[in-house]
Amino acid sequence: MESTLPYSWYSDPEVLRREQEKIFRSAWQYAGHLGELPEPGTFFTTRAGRTPVIVTRARDDEVRAFLNVCRHRGFPVAAGAGKRETIQCPYHAWTYGLDGSLRAAPRANEEEDFHQDELGLVPVSVGTWGPFVFVNADRDAEPLADALGSMPAQVAELGPDVGDLTHYTRWEAEIDANWKIVCENFLECYHCQVAHPGFSAIIDVSPESYALSTEGPLSSQRGLVRDSVTIEGELPRSQFHFLWPNLTVNIFPGHPNVSIGPVVPVTAERTYRFLDYFFAPGVSQAWIDELMAFDAQVGSEDKALVEGVHRGWPPAGSRTETS
Numbered sequence: 603m604e605s606t607l608p609y610s611w612y613s614d615p616e617v618l619r620r621e622q623e624k625i626f627r628s629a630w631q632y633a634g635h636l637g638e639l640p641e642p643g644t645f646f647t648t649r650a651g652r653t654p655v656i657v658t659r660a661r662d663d664e665v666r667a668f669l670n671v672c673r674h675r676g677f678p679v680a681a682g683a684g685k686r687e688t689i690q691c692p693y694h695a696w697t698y699g700l701d702g703s704l705r706a707a708p709r710a711n712e713e714e715d716f717h718q719d720e721l722g723l724v725p726v727s728v729g730t731w732g733p734f735v736f737v738n739a740d741r742d743a744e745p746l747a748d749a750l751g752s753m754p755a756q757v758a759e760l761g762p763d764v765g766d767l768t769h770y771t772r773w774e775a776e777i778d779a780n781w782k783i784v785c786e787n788f789l790e791c792y793h794c795q796v797a798h799p800g801f802s803a804i805i806d807v808s809p810e811s812y813a814l815s816t817e818g819p820l821s822s823q824r825g826l827v828r829d830s831v832t833i834e835g836e837l838p839r840s841q842f843h844f845l846w847p848n849l850t851v852n853i854f855p856g857h858p859n860v861s862i863g864p865v866v867p868v869t870a871e872r873t874y875r876f877l878d879y880f881f882a883p884g885v886s887q888a889w890i891d892e893l894m895a896f897d898a899q900v901g902s903e904d905k906a907l908v909e910g911v912h913r914g915w916p917p918a919g920s921r922t923e924t925s
Contacts, residue, residue: 607782609915611780611782612780612782612783612870612871612912612915613780613870613871613915614870615869615870617870618867618869618870621867622651622652622867625651625847626650626651626652626653626739626847626848626867627650627651627653627739627740628738628739628740628743629650629651629738629846629847629848630727630729630736630737630738630743630746630749630750630845630849631648631649631650631651631736631737631738631848631849631864632734632735632736632849632862632863632864632878633646633648633650633655633657633667633728633735633736633737634646634648634657634735634878635733635734635735635769635878635880636665636730636733636735637733637768637769638657638683638735639657639658639659639665639735641659641685642659642660642661642662642663643659643660643661643685643686643687643700644658644659644683644684644685645657645658645659645680645683645684645685645686645689645700646682646683647670647678647680647681647682647683648737649866650726650737650738650739651739651866651867652867653669653726653739654669654670654671654678655667655668655669655670655726655737655739656668656669656670656679656680656689656723657728657735657737658700658701658702659700660699660700660701661687661700661701662701664701665728665730665735666700666701666702666725666728667725667726667727667728667737668702668723668724668725668726669723669724669725669726669739671723671724672691672693672694672696673696673704673721673722673723673724674691674693674694674696674707675693675694677691677692677693678691679691679696679698679723686700687699687700688700688705694707694708695707695708696708698722698723702722702723702725703719703722704718704719704721704722704723707721725741726738726739726740726741727739727740727741727743727746729745729746729747730746731746731747731750731754731764732763732764732765732767733764733765733767733769733880734764734862734878749819749845750820750845751817751818751819751820751845752817752820752822753820753822753843753845753851756822756841756843757841757843757851757853757860760837760839760841760853761836761837761858762837762853762858762859762860762882763858763882764860764880766858766882766883767858767859767860767880767881767882768880768881768882768883769878769879769880770879770880770881770890771878771879771894772876772877772878772879773861773863773876773877773879773898773901774874774875774876775874775875775876775901775905776868776872776873776874776875777872777873777874777875777905777908777909778871778872778909778912778913779871779872779873779908779909779911779912780867780870780871780873780912781848781865781866781867781873783908783911783912784865784873784875784908785844785847785848785865787904787907787908787911788842788844788850788865788904789821789844791807791812791814791823791825793907794807794812795807797903797904797907798900798903800896800899800900801896801900803828803831804827804828804831804833804855805825805826805827805828805840805855806825806826806827806828807825811825811826812824812825812826813825819845819846819847820843820844820845820846821843821844821845821846822841822842822843822844823840823841823842823843824839824840824841824842825839825840825842826838826839827839827840827855833855833856834856834857834889835855835856835857835858835889836856836857836858837853837854837855837856837857837858837859838855839855840852840853840854840855841853848864848865848866849862849863849864849865850862850863850864850865850877852877852897854893854896854897856889856893857881857882857885857886857889858881858882858885859879859880859881859882859885859893860879860880861877861878861879861880861897862877862878862880863875863876863877863878864876871912879894
């Protein structure tokens with residue numbers, strides 16, 4: 603029996619500050635998808651933890667990522683997504699190409715030591731797995747393929763070719779709970795029989811059937827469909843993956859599908875989540891609607907659980923219980 607983490611780790615802003623510095627600043631983060639960069643001259647903004655990032659596809663068709671911070675005063679140079687030849691900081695009109703180079707700065711010619719070629723946007727690491735785009739604020743980060751471990755191979759073994767998937771929608775929510783509570787809930791299905799009756803009616807969550815394996819920072823769950831349930835589609839079972847520190851990947855039985863997204867701390871007691879849903883071409887709208895409704899129900903049940911856990915933490919300084 604292991605003791606829980608101290609209460610302060612789930613409530614203290616200083617702990618979150620240290621997590622951002624020690625964990626998120628050097629971790630690969632799911633940023634978005636290539637459908638947001640459909641052609642040269644497009645960009646979208648995102649975050650790596652709390653670090654603002656802009657992802658671009660320049661005229662040479664290369665995907666790049668940079669800190670979304672002007673080199674002059676630190677103002678974000680872009681918001682949202684779009685198509686432009688250049689991006690311009692709204693504060694003092696410093697203008698950058700989508701390759702990150704500084705193209706123009708007002709009155710720069712009046713400065714003797716203005717080294718324009720040294721003042722481009724600061725690059726960050728970027729990588730892709732199929733249509734999925736990842737960023738890492740650490741320019742010396744390990745390759746994305748190494749960080750993902752065996753997850754792509756496990757997904758391919760199940761059946762879906764991620765390269766064939768098309769983005770369908772993005773779900774977003776904020777949760778009144780510390781980000782670690784949200785991750786801890788995803789990491790176990792001990793609660794599924796009690797808290798997810800609809801899920802458990804389809805997936806056999808018994809310890810003999812529901813498999814859990816770990817490989818370094820990767821945790822994988824595999825659930826078989828109950829013998830009494832008939833599933834329409836090619837995928838015979840489910841897969842749920844968690845990649846440290848905060849990436850979740852879901853695949854449900856049926857037609858080829860993947861939902862992927864991070865668990866993002868907003869404050870020590872509030873978390874932002876988004877999931878991008880992808881389906882294979884030709885999957886019927888009726889089946890997609892059914893899956894989306896099913897996942898929304900499971901998600902609402904999980905939201906109630908993690909918010910309840912956060913509310914139930916003891917007052918600061920009290921003795922922690924075991925779990």
